[in-house]
Structures are given as C-alpha cells and as structure tokens.
Amino acid sequence: MNKATSSSAAGSCTLVGAGPGDPELLTLKAVKAIQAATVLLVDDLVSESILASYARPDARIVHVGKRGGCKSTPQAFIERLMITAVREGETVVRLKGGDPFIFGRGGEEVEHLREAGIECTVVNGITAGLAAVTSLGVPLTHRDHAQGVVFVTGHARTGAGAAEDPTDWRALAATAHSARLTLVIYMGVAGAGHIERELLHGLPGDTPVAVVQHASLPNQRQVATTLDRLQAGIAEAGIASPAVIVVGDVLRGLAAAVLPADGNRFGT
Template sequence: MSNLTSNPGTCTLVGAGPGDPDLLTLKAVKAIHAATVLFVDDLVNEAILTYARPEARIVHVGKRGGCKSTPQAFIEKLMITAVREGECVVRLKGGDPFIFGRGGEEVEHLREAGIECAVVNGITAGLAAMTSLGVPLTHRDHAQGVVFVTGHARTGAAAVDDPTDWRALAATAHNARLTLVIYMGVAGAGHIQSELLQGLPGDTPVAVIQHASLPQQRHIATTLACLQSGIAQAGLASPSVIVVGDVLQGLIAAGLPQMRDQFGT
C-alpha cells in the first residue's frame, strides 16, 4: 500500500488524430512515449505505436462501429486498476477524445474513482477530411458556423429511436448557414438524407470521405438528393464522415463530373 502512495499512477487521454501519424501533436507524442501501458482503440494507426517505448505494455481495446467491441465499463476498469498499480496510463483514441470519443464518460468515471485525468487533443476526422479536399468548414461567403453531429444512435438501456432531430437541424443549417459534419452516418445515410431533405434543398452539396488522411482515402462529392445512392455506388463504408453544406460548392463545380465518372454516380 505504501508503494501506491509513494508512486501514484497517472492517466492521460490522448487523441491519435484521423490516422496519419504526422498529424499527431508534439504533446501527444510525448505522452505516448512516457506511457508504461497504452489502451488502444481499433481506429488508431499502428504506426503511431512506434512512438511508445519498447517496454511499454500495449493493450488493444477494440472500439469500432458495427464490429465486436470491448465493453466500455471493462475498459474503464482496466484503466483504473492500472493507475492504482502505479502505471503511467495512456488511453489512445482515434481523432479527438472529446469529439465522439467517449472521453467525457471516461473522465467522469475516473474522477468518481478519485483519479484526475489529463487530456491531449487530437485532430478530429471531420476537420482532417475537409482539409484533405482543400475545403474549409467555415467560409465568410458560405458558412457562418459548423455543427459536429453523430449519425449513430446510442445503444443499450438509454437508447432512443432517433436522438437527433434531423429536420430541425436541417432547417437551422439552412437558415443560419451552417456546415454539417456527420460522424458514423454511413449505415443510416438513407434515413439521414430523407430527414435532411425536409429542411435543405436537394441540390445542397455533400461530400463523403472514407479513411480521412490515410493513403487509402476515398471520397465522393455529390448532392443531398443523391447521398445514399452515391455512397452505395462508390462502395464507401465506415469509417467515413459526411459533410453537408455550401462550403463544398467549389469542389462540386470543379470536380463532380470526374468523380461521377470514376464512381458511376
């Protein structure tokens, strides 16, 4: 017991970014290198683990939509146990821990256990995806703000049929000139499309980007009216982000014919 008191463990949630190791922050690299144990999500690029010390223990705790995942409660239990044993714990998460990374839940549970947790931000996939296309998320002529929203409903005891009022969001985006960035929305693209069309014109530009920042990145540029068919014909799947808004007008005008030819949309 005295050893735990004299050598308390630490915990840091680290955003690994969208995949490209070059997009890691210096603070993230330092935290990864200092770790004695890393709990790593599935979407983290294996190349990022080269920054860990050779003697560090790496524990893969899969968290990927549509696949078998390590229960969240079990991950939190592993983290708490490791900290109490004096480990320097890094919880390595794709993107940013506080943008659909369940980082808030983990911080809450750690605090309930008497453990304070540091957080290192990472570049979120929605931002990296648009940057890779040379398109901003905001623009004085096209978008006065941006909304990050999940297209994946919560499961379990607290689940609801559709936690997002897509029609209200579409009306707000149209009236306030907002860009919508939808994470985990590919599986429900048909429903999202039909609901957004209640408040946005069918010719609203849309882009879908898969594997943002990685060499295998693919994307389509289309319109809201063709969203679901475009995804199907291009064969896009998770992990992808869907971006809706007039900031994409230039991309549509410059490249849509070629993209339609390429993907058959």
C-alpha cells in the same frame, strides 16, 4: 462522493487524441505522452505506425477496439482497466482516434476516473471531420458560405435509456439552412438513407455533400455528390466506414470541380 481519494492513485492517466490516422498529424504533446506511457489502451482506429514509432519497447499495449458496427470491448471494462492500472502505479495513456472529446467517449471516461478519485489530463487530437475536408482543399467555415459548423453523430446510442432517434434531423436541417451551417456527420454511412430523407425536409436537394473514408491515410477515398444522391453516391463509390459525411455550401467549389451537370461522376 468519490469512491477513493486521489492519494490512492499512484500512477497517472492521460486521454490522448491520435488524430485521423496520419502519424504526422500528432501533436508534440501527444507524442510525449505516448513515449512516456507504460500502459497504452488503444482504439482500433489508431494507426499501428504511431505505436511502432513512439511507444516504449517495454510498454504494455492493450487493444480495446471501439468501432461502430463491429464487436467492441465493453466500455465499463475499459474504464476498469484504466483505474486498475493507475492504482498499480502505471503511466496510462488511453489512445483514441481523432479527438477524445469529439465522439470518443472521453467525457464518460473522465467522469468515471474522477469518481474513482483519479484526475486525468486530456491531449486534443485533430478530429476526422476537420481532416476530411482539409484533405479536399475546402474549409468547414467560410464567411461567404458558412457561418458555423455542427458536429453530429449518425449512430444512435443503443441499450437501456437510449432514444429511438436522438437526432432531430429535420430540425437540424432547417437550422443549418437558415443559419448557414456546415454539418459534419460521424458514423453516418450505415444510416445514410434515413439521414438523406430527413435532411431533405430542410435542405435543398442540390446541397453539396462529400463523404470521406479513411481521412488523411494513404488509402483515403472520397465521393462528392449532392444531398438527394447521398445514399446512392456512397453505394456507387463503394464507400464504407469509417467515413465522415460533410453537408453544406462550403463544398460548392469542390462539387463544381468534380461533378458534371448530371451529378453522376464521383471522385475516389
């Protein structure tokens, strides 16, 4: 049963996807929501230029950093801030990098808002996995190379109730190989060695891989390599988080363009 009725929520709340970073990739609906907000709860990966361009001068901006491997604002605290601000009559925007419903904890936030009697609107954003491959001029799907795409996190949940390794990489690799799927791995740089070893149980070592850091931003960097050199390629190119790892045959044209026969040259 709801802890409060919807009538107690005098304000409103919208979860907005800010996209991968480039302000020009915002949707019109996202811009309108940001412009209307009196309170913005903003993730670390949201470009400051978005706030400078579209936030109201009198808006209260609260930075609630959420970045893998770094100290983050507790999720429960963020949810309490959202609920309190709505009940105080504010127009709240929870501004997230990428898309709120792709590894953005948007589902958790919607659930907690509903438990508090607050319905919210969700505005989709371009997710980093899509922007990353688009920036390289290749698709996520192609009828000759990939019949589907899988978005998966390489960062295991920690804390009570968390599985030791929630992703069965070997099973995923076998499925990707047999079903011709592209794998898009978020937050996987830190665990690249483990991911490489496990995926090699179901995918050939020469499967092309691209790793893209800061997709769509001026400081974007990328490396094109093969699965059996995933960890080595990341280290040699100096790629760090936030980055997306893309695995699959849709990248074969890219690999042929940037890699010599020995697979040791990297694009940045």
